[in-house]
Amino acid sequence: MGVPLRSASRLAPPGWITGTVLHLCAGRIADPVSRLRFLRRSTVLVEERRTQAKRTMMAVAIGLSIVFMPTSSIITATSLLRQHAIPPPERPSLQVPGKPARIWLVEKKDDFEVYSNGLRIETRGEQYHSHRNLRAFDRRGPDKGQPDHPLVVAEPNRPAGIVFHTTESDIAPFEESHNRRLQILARGVLGYVRQIKAYHYLIDRFGRVYRVVKEDSIANHAGNSIWGDSKRLYVNLNDSFLGVAFEAQTRPQDGFETISEAQQHSGRILTDMLRAKYGITAENCVTHAQVSVNPDNWGVGAHTDWAVGFPFAAMGLPDNYSIPLPSLTQFGFTYDVSYVQLSEARLWKGLLLGHEEQRQAANVAGMRLTEYRAELRRRYHGIYQSIKNQSTREDHQE
Ligand SMILES: [Zn+2]
Incomplete structure (x- = not known):
């Protein structure tokens, strides 16, 4: 809303x-x-x-x-x-507003599942892409002079987080008189995202939850992307994060709500179920705009869905827009003015904090900012290449 x-x-x-x-x-x-x-x-x-x-x-x-x-x-x-002699903004405290209660599977049939918190998932037509192989890297970096090696992960098939998306597909006014068109659009977008295995979950305008791709498979939702929690860094999140998409536009026409009340409710109970099932921390529940990067120009925000307006509180999450973007602080990415403009004032704080952390770390290291960024980018490049090489090897083995 x-x-x-x-x-x-x-x-x-x-x-x-x-x-x-x-x-x-x-x-x-x-x-x-x-x-x-x-x-x-x-x-x-x-x-x-x-x-x-x-x-x-x-x-x-x-x-x-x-x-x-x-x-x-x-x-x-x-x-x-x-x-302006302003002290840098403080890093936000990420108090998690209550851990989701235990949620269990109540009923499982051929084409749906029901959970104890009221969540119903339509499973007919769910797809499988390829197995998840979670790769995470130590946030502190490798020993001096060493290349980054993925951390040993106890359960490489367990997702580490959730990336929220919008489908950016055509939408109609959410009114009874548009019922037929609303249903046609919902069916159309479901068919399309199934075909390209785009997300794990799709929530349509009526709040119906569809499992598009199985949770133990990767989905093609995040592309070039970066996130990090207090200990680990994740690069290219298809391998590590689940994708949840709302049938919506981040910037709908004037007068349209971004998501309906039904979508908000379903988004909340789906998020709760996934967090409870996999022990996903609140700081690893983020939007596509926060994680998306373009390695060709070292800019953040190659994809801009939910660059603004994601209802974190309604999903039982803290305002993660305030987290300094790990793409800036850990790998030397930057942002341009158009992205600040697009994200309005909310994601801006995370960008500003990320930039300030870059600057302070360069000071501590006794380096110019450009030199420091170049170091961070070398690290990213090494990780990016190792992931690419690993994926190629796996493709040949299959
Ligand atoms: Zn997206």
């Missing part, structure tokens, strides 16, 4: 940023609806961070100033932080 529209009198967040920067920036948006959405989202962000008001508002202002700069004059986050 989207953020409810607030009254005009509540649009203004507290402090000088509201009166100057936000409205100045908003003034540059010609379309009144887009302007209102921009202000509304900026307001929500500021209110969420009231306790850290000054620091957070400064960061938002800097983010917005980057957004509205021409590409040729982008100032780095670091120089902006220095210029």
